[in-house]
Amino acid sequence: DIQLTQSPSFLSASVGDRVTITCRASQDISTYLAWYQQKPGKAPNLLIFAASTLQSGVPSRFSGSGSGTEFTLTISSLRPEDFATYYCQHLNSYPITFGQGTRLEIK
Amino acid sequence: EVQLVESGGGLVQPGRSLRLSCTTSGFTFDDYAMHWVRQAPGKGLEWVSGISWNSDNIGYADSVKGRFTISRDNARNSLFLHMSTLRPEDTAFYYCAKDAHGDYSHFEYWGQGALVTVSS
Numbered sequence: 001d002i003q004l005t006q007s008p009s010f011l012s013a014s015v016g017d018r019v020t021i022t023c024r025a026s027q028d029i030s031t032y033l034a035w036y037q038q039k040p041g042k043a044p045n046l047l048i049f050a051a052s053t054l055q056s057g058v059p060s061r062f063s064g065s066g067s068g069t070e071f072t073l074t075i076s077s078l079r080p081e082d083f084a085t086y087y088c089q090h091l092n093s094y095p096i097t098f099g100q101g102t103r104l105e106i107k
Numbered sequence: 108e109v110q111l112v113e114s115g116g117g118l119v120q121p122g123r124s125l126r127l128s129c130t131t132s133g134f135t136f137d138d139y140a141m142h143w144v145r146q147a148p149g150k151g152l153e154w155v156s157g158i159s160w161n162s163d164n165i166g167y168a169d170s171v172k173g174r175f176t177i178s179r180d181n182a183r184n185s186l187f188l189h190m191s192t193l194r195p196e197d198t199a200f201y202y203c204a205k206d207a208h209g210d211y212s213h214f215e216y217w218g219q220g221a222l223v224t225v226s227s
Contacts, residue, residue, distance in 0.1 A: 001169065034213040036214075038152075042219075043202055043219055043220060044152065044214075044217055046213060046215055049207070049212075050213075055215075087152050089154075089213070089214075091211055091212055091213060094167075095166055095167065095169065096142075096154040096211065098151060098153065099151075100151050101152070
């Protein structure tokens with residue numbers, strides 16, 4: 001099974017900061033990677049698919065990059081509504097797996 | 108508007124069975140794969156199972172393989188998860204998710220979740 005490791009697991013940042021979250025896959029997954037945002041008590045929300053394609057309706061301050069085994073999610077200028085938990089997900093094959101999550105909190 | 112509504116959750120004793128349903132609307136159900144994802148309280152997301160548009164391609168997480176069965180009824184626009192031999196570690200919110208394609212891809216829409224509690 002493909003394992004995904006996110007770093008950091010916890011991130012403290014301020015409004016206006018640029019932040020980057022990394023997701024590493026245990027084997028080559030090409031660009032079969034998605035990113036989700038989840039707020040407390042809510043279902044996850046798709047941000048990015050195919051490693052770098054922005055989902056419709058998602059603000060352009062979110063961007064994704066990478067291929068193979070290393071991927072990043074970048075938020076260019078944090079807004080208050082961006083403080084949440086972020087998960088990467090591989091879609092290369094069954095079983096699908098998620099990273100352990102990165103909790104982004106206000107400094 | 109795409110809507111996914113889970114039902115069938117509740118309190119169940121270890122070793123017993125439970126069936127979750129996901130009723131959908133707002134899209135052509137039989138064009139898309141569907142999935143179940145769970146989240147134990149305070150923990151991360153865990154993909155449980157997925158089923159292609161025509162039920163030909165089905166996958167399970169190792170943690171549920173042999174105990175859970177996913178199915179769909181395209182005539183009723185509904186997805187199901189039959190869970191048997193339940194364990195306390197199966198306690199979680201169970202989300203139904205719509206795939207972006209007919210076979211597995213990214214998850215475009217999610218339901219609000221159904222809580223399953225496995226406890227004596």
